[in-house]
Amino acid sequence: MRPAHGFGPFTRVCSSRLSLSLYFNGSLRHAAGIHTTTIEPVEDGAQEDPKAAQKRKSRTEWKRRQGGFLDHVVIHVRGGKGGNGCVAFHREKFMRVGPPSGGNGGRGGDVYIMPTPHLTSLSSVPTRVRGHPGGGGQGTWQNGKTAPPIVIKVPLGTIVRQLAPDDPRCAKDQWEAEAESLEGLTPEERKQKLRERRWVHYPGWQDSNEKRDAWKEAEQLFYREERELRRQRRQREEQPIYLDLDKPEETEEAIDPNAPLGFRRPQPLGHLVASGGTGGLGNPHFLSATTRSPKWATRGWEGERVSLALELKLLADIGLVGMPNAGKSTLLRALTGGRAKTEIAGYAFTTLNPVVAVVRVADDGSFEGSAQSLVHEETWVEEEREQELMDSGALAEAFTRNQRSHEEESAEHKKGESLESFRFTVADNPGLIERASDNVGLGHSFLRSIERSLALVYVVDLSSPAPWDDLRVLRDEIEKYKPGLSPKARLVIANKADLLGGSENDDPRAVEEARQKLKTLEEFVQREMTVSGQEEEGGSTEGRSMDVVPISAKFSLNIRKVVHLMRGYVEDAKRGQVPSTITPVGPV
Numbered sequence: 001m002r003p004a005h006g007f008g009p010f011t012r013v014c015s016s017r018l019s020l021s022l023y024f025n026g027s028l029r030h031a032a033g034i035h036t037t038t039i040e041p042v043e044d045g046a047q048e049d050p051k052a053a054q055k056r057k058s059r060t061e062w063k064r065r066q067g068g069f070l071d072h073v074v075i076h077v078r079g080g081k082g083g084n085g086c087v088a089f090h091r092e093k094f095m096r097v098g099p100p101s102g103g104n105g106g107r108g109g110d111v112y113i114m115p116t117p118h119l120t121s122l123s124s125v126p127t128r129v130r131g132h133p134g135g136g137g138q139g140t141w142q143n144g145k146t147a148p149p150i151v152i153k154v155p156l157g158t159i160v161r162q163l164a165p166d167d168p169r170c171a172k173d174q175w176e177a178e179a180e181s182l183e184g185l186t187p188e189e190r191k192q193k194l195r196e197r198r199w200v201h202y203p204g205w206q207d208s209n210e211k212r213d214a215w216k217e218a219e220q221l222f223y224r225e226e227r228e229l230r231r232q233r234r235q236r237e238e239q240p241i242y243l244d245l246d247k248p249e250e251t252e253e254a255i256d257p258n259a260p261l262g263f264r265r266p267q268p269l270g271h272l273v274a275s276g277g278t279g280g281l282g283n284p285h286f287l288s289a290t291t292r293s294p295k296w297a298t299r300g301w302e303g304e305r306v307s308l309a310l311e312l313k314l315l316a317d318i319g320l321v322g323m324p325n326a327g328k329s330t331l332l333r334a335l336t337g338g339r340a341k342t343e344i345a346g347y348a349f350t351t352l353n354p355v356v357a358v359v360r361v362a363d364d365g366s367f368e369g370s371a372q373s374l375v376h377e378e379t380w381v382e383e384e385r386e387q388e389l390m391d392s393g394a395l396a397e398a399f400t401r402n403q404r405s406h407e408e409e410s411a412e413h414k415k416g417e418s419l420e421s422f423r424f425t426v427a428d429n430p431g432l433i434e435r436a437s438d439n440v441g442l443g444h445s446f447l448r449s450i451e452r453s454l455a456l457v458y459v460v461d462l463s464s465p466a467p468w469d470d471l472r473v474l475r476d477e478i479e480k481y482k483p484g485l486s487p488k489a490r491l492v493i494a495n496k497a498d499l500l501g502g503s504e505n506d507d508p509r510a511v512e513e514a515r516q517k518l519k520t521l522e523e524f525v526q527r528e529m530t531v532s533g534q535e536e537e538g539g540s541t542e543g544r545s546m547d548v549v550p551i552s553a554k555f556s557l558n559i560r561k562v563v564h565l566m567r568g569y570v571e572d573a574k575r576g577q578v579p580s581t582i583t584p585v586g587p588v
């Protein structure tokens with residue numbers, strides 16, 4: 001029977017012998033002898049739960065409104081405030097009036113940033129971080145405790161940039177925030193507030209302290225120090241923080257295997273981004289020949305404030321770009337033998353965040369899942385099947401994935417078959433649509449994840465009326481996102497080839513039409529998508545045409561050729577050269 005379109009009525013797959021009118025390897029050939037599957041409409045009852053569909057829709061809407069992807073966040077970090085100094089006098093038996101004995105405040109906690117391989121997204125990174133405050137000083141010369149540091153953990157591959165003070169996303173510094181809070185007060189009130197924030201007085205002694213020359217001198221000295229601190233922090237802003245956190249942090253001590261038992265191994269903290277404030281001074285600090293009983297101390301200093309933009313580079317070798325529903329997620333599952341857990345569904349914007357998966361290739365060109373002819377169904381169908389299996393108890397005795405791969409590996413060993421010899425990563429992305437650059441659909445900010453890919457691959461739906469129009473839109477949107485990015489595209493995948501042509505007994509005209517459509521697509525690619533030598537980075541003078549491969553991601557057909565080509569692109573790019581061929585340019 002003729003297969004139904006993927007996004008039409010819900011379908012069920014049953015095994016049979018079928019000529020899928022494959023156009024694989026660029027030429028139409030009837031795949032007689034290929035065991036594969038036909039698709040039949042399912043009974044009415046087996047439709048997706050409308051509640052679940054509604055939930056998915058609202059999730060897409062939320063993502064759209066969110067206006068950004070979680071591979072980019074701005075966080076505001078503040079070092080801990082220093083502890084206050086203490087005003088105290090020593091008391092002992094038979095000593096009614098002892099010397100000043102207030103301790104200094106402890107240092108506020110520093111804030112560090114550290115990459116860790118245990119995280120894969122920035123979603124768990126807090127957007128506001130404030131260091132712990134230092135402990136306050138106490139009587140009998142007890143200084144306050146230094147606060148412990150805070151370590152912000154970010155995934156490997158995060159880039160940290162300090163925002164410039166004139167950036168609207170940058171938080172105000174301590175002095176700007178203070179000036180804002182004092183707006184609308186009279187000069188006298190303002191002065192009083194500033195003093196309250198900086199000084200600690202012995203109870204009931206504030207007025208008399210403020211009249212003393214020694215205190216006034218101390219206040220002047222304090223403001224001079226504050227100006228100096230402000231100048232230093234401004235100077236530091238001239239060299240903003242920039243960290244490319246690609247490697248996990250390790251200290252020599254932490255990995256020294258010969259360290260004696262019980263030896264405290266210092267834990268790596270990462271990179272300091274905001275230091276804590278210094279603790280305030282206790283009253284003994286103000287003791288002088290003329291001031292024998294100072295009844296004031298200073299409060300702790302505020303910690304440093306920085307605003308950081310964190311960006312997560314997804315380090316995928318190949319980036320998939322396509323319209324919604326083109327079958328990118330299905331292709332990623334086919335490339336990984338179903339291992340990549342990406343959601344597949346027949347509505348636009350199923351994929352909301354980029355997903356990266358590893359493709360493992362053996363010497364003979366086989367890859368995970370290439371041995372079996374797997375069918376990659378929509379996620380809800382697979383979930384239902386799994387549930388049925390669970391309910392029937394069939395999974396109780398089943399091997400886990402690890403056990404299975406171990407079994408398979410040892411079986412391969414016995415047969416002397418080749419094992420994995422090359423691996424590369426592929427990123428599945430949300431759908432890109434026309435005017436994505438004007439924030440239509442999910443916008444195009446997710447393209448950041450493929451900006452550093454070695455090669456791009458367009459995925460189009462061959463069963464759509466004019467797949468070449470989709471290609472043109474994809475190229476233009478990529479170019480709008482970042483001029484010069486589109487020449488990175490090397491391959492056009494014409495997916496859903498199984499929907500064309502029909503079965504063996506089908507009308508040969510349909511087969512001819514399908515063949516013609518593929519030919520038109522190939523001609524379009526040759527005519528309009530040829531990359532001239534100058535457009536490429538460090539390009540040669542010759543042009544390079546893109547490959548066009550018809551596949552069926554759902555039925556894992558012709559995926560071997562895709563893997564072979566992708567491997568070639570990655571190897572080329574890693575060698576730092578892109579082979580060029582002269583292609584005929586002009587009307588075909």
Ligand SMILES: Nc1nc2c(ncn2[C@@H]2O[C@H](COP(=O)(O)OP(=O)(O)OP(=O)(O)O)[C@@H](O)[C@H]2O)c(=O)[nH]1
Pocket residue numbers: 005006007322323324325326327328329330331343344345346347348349350351352376377378429430431432495496497498499551552553554555
């Ligand atoms: N018949 C057929 N259907 C396919 C094929 N590949 C994907 N589909 C169907 O097309 C629909 C969309 O597939 P997805 O993989 O979710 O598409 P996508 O490009 O990831 O879509 P977005 O995540 O929304 O951008 C699903 O119903 C798939 O079952 C194929 O090769 N043949």
Ligand SMILES: [Mg+2]
Pocket residue numbers: 328329330342343344350351428429430
């Ligand atoms: Mg998807």
